[in-house]
Amino acid sequence: METILSLKDLTKKYGTLTAVDNLSFTIEKGNVYGILGPNGSGKSTTLGMVLNVVNKTSGEFAWFSGNMDTHEALKKVGAIIEHPNFYPYMTAAQNLALVCKIKDVPKSKIDEKLEIVGLLDRKDSKFRTFSLGMKQRLAIASALLNDPKILILDEPTNGLDPQGIHQIREIIRKIAAGGTTILLASHLLDEVEKVCSHVVIIRNGKKLYSGPVDAINASHGFFELQAKNMQLLQELLIAHPGIENVSEKENIVTAILREPMEAETINEYLFEKGLSLSYLVKRKESLEEQFLQLTNQTTSV
Amino acid sequence: MLRLLEIEYHKLRYSRSAKILVFTYFILITFIALIASIEFNLGAINFRVADQGIFNFPYIWHFNSYIAALLKLFLAIVIVSMMSNEYSNRTLKQNLIDGLSKKEFIASKFLTVTVFSLISTLFLFIVSLILGLSFSDFTEASIIFSDMEYMIAYFVKLTGFFAFCMFLGILIKRSAFALGFLFIWWILESIVYGVLKWQIFRDSEIADNIARFFPLESMSNLIKEPFSRLSAVQTAATQLGSEFDKDYGIHWDQLLIVIFWTAIFVFLSYSLLKKRDL
Numbered sequence: 001m002e003t004i005l006s007l008k009d010l011t012k013k014y015g016t017l018t019a020v021d022n023l024s025f026t027i028e029k030g031n032v033y034g035i036l037g038p039n040g041s042g043k044s045t046t047l048g049m050v051l052n053v054v055n056k057t058s059g060e061f062a063w064f065s066g067n068m069d070t071h072e073a074l075k076k077v078g079a080i081i082e083h084p085n086f087y088p089y090m091t092a093a094q095n096l097a098l099v100c101k102i103k104d105v106p107k108s109k110i111d112e113k114l115e116i117v118g119l120l121d122r123k124d125s126k127f128r129t130f131s132l133g134m135k136q137r138l139a140i141a142s143a144l145l146n147d148p149k150i151l152i153l154d155e156p157t158n159g160l161d162p163q164g165i166h167q168i169r170e171i172i173r174k175i176a177a178g179g180t181t182i183l184l185a186s187h188l189l190d191e192v193e194k195v196c197s198h199v200v201i202i203r204n205g206k207k208l209y210s211g212p213v214d215a216i217n218a219s220h221g222f223f224e225l226q227a228k229n230m231q232l233l234q235e236l237l238i239a240h241p242g243i244e245n246v247s248e249k250e251n252i253v254t255a256i257l258r259e260p261m262e263a264e265t266i267n268e269y270l271f272e273k274g275l276s277l278s279y280l281v282k283r284k285e286s287l288e289e290q291f292l293q294l295t296n297q298t299t300s301v
Numbered sequence: 302m303l304r305l306l307e308i309e310y311h312k313l314r315y316s317r318s319a320k321i322l323v324f325t326y327f328i329l330i331t332f333i334a335l336i337a338s339i340e341f342n343l344g345a346i347n348f349r350v351a352d353q354g355i356f357n358f359p360y361i362w363h364f365n366s367y368i369a370a371l372l373k374l375f376l377a378i379v380i381v382s383m384m385s386n387e388y389s390n391r392t393l394k395q396n397l398i399d400g401l402s403k404k405e406f407i408a409s410k411f412l413t414v415t416v417f418s419l420i421s422t423l424f425l426f427i428v429s430l431i432l433g434l435s436f437s438d439f440t441e442a443s444i445i446f447s448d449m450e451y452m453i454a455y456f457v458k459l460t461g462f463f464a465f466c467m468f469l470g471i472l473i474k475r476s477a478f479a480l481g482f483l484f485i486w487w488i489l490e491s492i493v494y495g496v497l498k499w500q501i502f503r504d505s506e507i508a509d510n511i512a513r514f515f516p517l518e519s520m521s522n523l524i525k526e527p528f529s530r531l532s533a534v535q536t537a538a539t540q541l542g543s544e545f546d547k548d549y550g551i552h553w554d555q556l557l558i559v560i561f562w563t564a565i566f567v568f569l570s571y572s573l574l575k576k577r578d579l
Contacts, residue, residue, distance in 0.1 A: 051398045053579040075400035085395040090315045098311050101304065102399045142399075 002029040003064075004150045004181055005050060010059035012045050012205075019045045021205035022059065027150065027183060032176045034192035034199045034213070035185040036291065042205035043185040044082060047154050051079055064149070075103045078143030079152035084135035088128035092119060092138055095127055096145060103146045113141040117171055133164030140171055150181040157191065169194065193287040201294060208294055213287065220257040223266060226279035236273050240266070252279070305409035306416065308401075312383065313413075319379050326375040327424060333368055334432055354532055356436035359448035363549065364527045365429040366455040369421070373459055376417055377466045381479045384410060384470025394579045407571045410467055418459035422452055450551040451524060458523045461559040464566040465516055471570045490515045516566075519558040525549050 005027040012020040020042040027033055035043050048054030050061050052070045063073035086095045096110045114120045117137035122130070130138065136156060143151055156172070157165040172195055176182055186192050192199055193213065200210040227233045230253065237246045237255045242265075244258040255266075263282045270277060285293070313319045337351040355364050387393035396406060434440060466483065473479040494515070497508035512518045528534060530549050 048578070052402075053394050053397050055576070055578055069402070071397070071400050071402035071405070073400075074398065077400075079398045081394065081398060083391060085391040087312065087315070087390060087392055089317065094311075094315055098308065099399055101308050101311060102396060102401050104304070104400075 003027070004029055005064075005183075006062050006066075007046075007050070008060045008062075010046065010049060010061055011057045012042070012049060012054065013057045019205050020049070023202065023205065023207055025200050025207065025210045027181065029149070029181050030179060031198050032182045032196045033184065034196035035183065035202065036189065036192050036199055037187065037202040039187055041187075041203050043187075043202065044154055045205075046202075047079070047081060047152060047183075047185060051077075051081065051152070053081075075146060076149050077152060078146060078148030078150070079154075080136075080139040080143050080156065081152075081154045082158070084132075084139035086127045086135070086138065086142075089126065091124050091126055092130075092141075093123040095138070096142055099142045099145055105146045109145050109147075113144045114138075116144065116174070117141045118167070133160050133167065136160065136164070136168060137171070140168070144175070148180070150183060151175060152183045152185075154185045155187070156184070157186075157188070189286075189288045189291055199287075201291065203295055214284075220260045221282055221284040222257060223255045223263065224279070224281045224283065225253045225255065225266075225277055226251065227270075227275055227277050229275065232275055233270070233277075236270055236275060240269060302408075302412065305405055306412050309383075309409045309413040313379075319383065322375050322379045326372060326421075329372050329375070330369050330421070330424060331428055333365055333428065337432065337436060351436050354438070356432050358433050358437045358439050358445045360527070360530065361429050361433045361437065362448045362451040363524070363530070365425060365432070366451045367524050367527050369425045370455060370458055370524060373421075373462055376421070376459075376463065377483070378476070378480065380414060380417070380463050380466045381470040381483075382476040383413070384467055385474050385476040385479055388471075388474040391579075397579070403574050404571065407567065407574060410570075411464065411567050414463040414467055415460055418456050418463060421459055422456040425455065426452055454523045454551045454556065457556055457559050457563075458520050461516075461520050461563045461566075464563045468566040468570045468573075471573055487517055490517050494518065513555070514558060516562045519555060519562060523551065523555050523559060 003026055007026070008024050009022045010020060010024070011018065011022055023042070023046060035046070037043050045054055049056045050063070050070075052074060063070065064076070087098070090098070092114065093110055096113070097107050100107045100110070111120060111123070114123050117140050119134060119137055119141060122134065127135070127138070140153075140156070143153075153172070157168050160168065169191070172182065172184070176195065182195075184192065184195060196213055198211065199213050201208040225233060225237070230248065230251070233253055234246055234248065237243050237253065242257060242259050242261050243255045245256040247254050263280055267277060267280060313323075337356065339350040341348040354360065387396070393406065397403065401409075430445075433445065437445075439445075466479070469479040469482055470476065473482055490512070494508060494512040497511055502508045513522050525547070527549070529538070529547060
């Protein structure tokens with residue numbers, strides 16, 4: 001697999017504060033990555049370092065094969081950080097033309113990319129007249145101008161209204177469907193869950209997890225069950241070897257699995273023992289629950 | 302190199318305030334010609350400035366380069382704001398993310414500064430040539446093109462001054478404060494010179510010899526004031542019993558000092574940008 005970006009022990013210190021602490025991970029081609037972490041966890045600083053705007057304190061990072069100047073490599077990257085930054089006195093098209101000059105790409109792509117983000121009819125309006133949502137979409141168009149090998153988005157939906165958030169997510173989904181590698185930094189779990197296949201979780205600049213989203217913890221999910229005889233239900237569940245833990249809350253029994261098991265299996269087992277269920281659902285923890293578990297684990301350690 | 306200039310030209314051409322200031326600057330340079338039309342009527346004597354020899358070759362090169370250099374503040378505003386706006390619009394950050402290196406960023410700005418100085422020098426050359434050809438008493442080619450070193454000095458002086466403005470724009474990040482700092486710097490130089498001259502090294506040339514190494518002082522020393530060189534003034538002075546014994550020439554060591562400062566300011570701008578986290 002082709003490596004797009006690799007970080008090795010990357011560290012950034014601001015005085016005594018360590019914003020990013022020996023961070024290492026690798027971005028492979030074709031996946032959609034999320035960097036997840038609470039506000040101030042070092043997401044933006046990490047992106048700032050690989051994007052040449054923040055000086056690293058120690059460690060290494062390498063773009064593509066690693067034998068290219070960072071600024072040359074960045075011409076093949078599309079990135080937006082926090083705010084959409086453009087020249088307020090230029091129109092959308094003029095701003096994009098400038099980006100084309102910097103990235104050394106032909107101007108012919110401007111209309112095509114404005115079309116993708118739905119701003120073609122506003123191409124001759126000055127940037128300062130744009131709403132935040134439009135600015136953010138223009139930023140995405142600008143990041144796409146060079147048909148980048150990787151698109152880096154830092155909190156792309158921050159501060160947008162629900163409609164704006166929806167628009168941006170639709171655009172990201174479309175781009176991801178086209179096979180572009182994406183790196184998305186966010187503190188919004190459902191955003192990452194909806195869009196990403198892989199995730200890097202950081203807190204206080206330290207990496208807690210990196211890998212596929214659905215393998216964050218090795219859990220096999222859990223059942224939620226209900227029956228007339230709740231006591232018998234609990235006893236039977238505890239007796240089953242495949243179930244690790246049983247608890248009851250608000251008249252629903254939750255059974256956490258020790259090994260993979262289908263809902264049919266538990267239904268048959270209970271029916272054989274003479275109990276019929278009135279309610280049975282198999283669920284996996286949401287990313288949010290997993291995320292909280294993960295961050296709590298490290299707090300207690 | 303052309304790419305870097307194109308990038309900077311693109312940034313400036315759509316900025317209305319930059320355009321207005323640049324046009325004002327060049328129009329004001331042409332207004333030197335208006336001096337020609339100044340006339341006094343002192344009783345019976347009709348005094349016309351143009352007749353006093355200020356547009357004579359080669360004196361006109363000295364006179365015009367001195368007067369035109371006073372107008373450099375207009376371009377200085379453009380240069381300071383083209384630096385500091387990159388900070389306030391955060392476009393510097395975006396430029397770097399888009400793949401411009403920090404070195405290229407400084408290079409594009411310094412190239413622009415050089416091109417501004419070059420255009421201004423060429424423009425002044427043409428204006429002076431036209432004015433001279435219309436009013437000068439001597440129009441032989443050998444006289445017209447003597448004292449051309451004033452044009453070189455003018456170019457070096459502007460480049461040095463603009464490089465200083467560029468550095469201040471990066472250092473202070475706000476155009477108004479950067480221009481204010483420029484003014485404060487100028488006062489500081491005068492104060493230091495005053496202290497040296499009247500307190501520490503009284504009655505000697507040492508203070509002047511130190512002050513000519515100051516950045517702004519070295520730039521202003523490059524082209525000395527031309528007024529006392531006018532024949533009318535000289536005559537008047539002689540009649541009053543005093544005599545001007547001043548060296549109006551351009552000196553290569555002064556040029557070197559300014560070029561040295563230019564290099565320092567470009568280097569400082571670059572190392573400042575390199576060190577900063579954006």
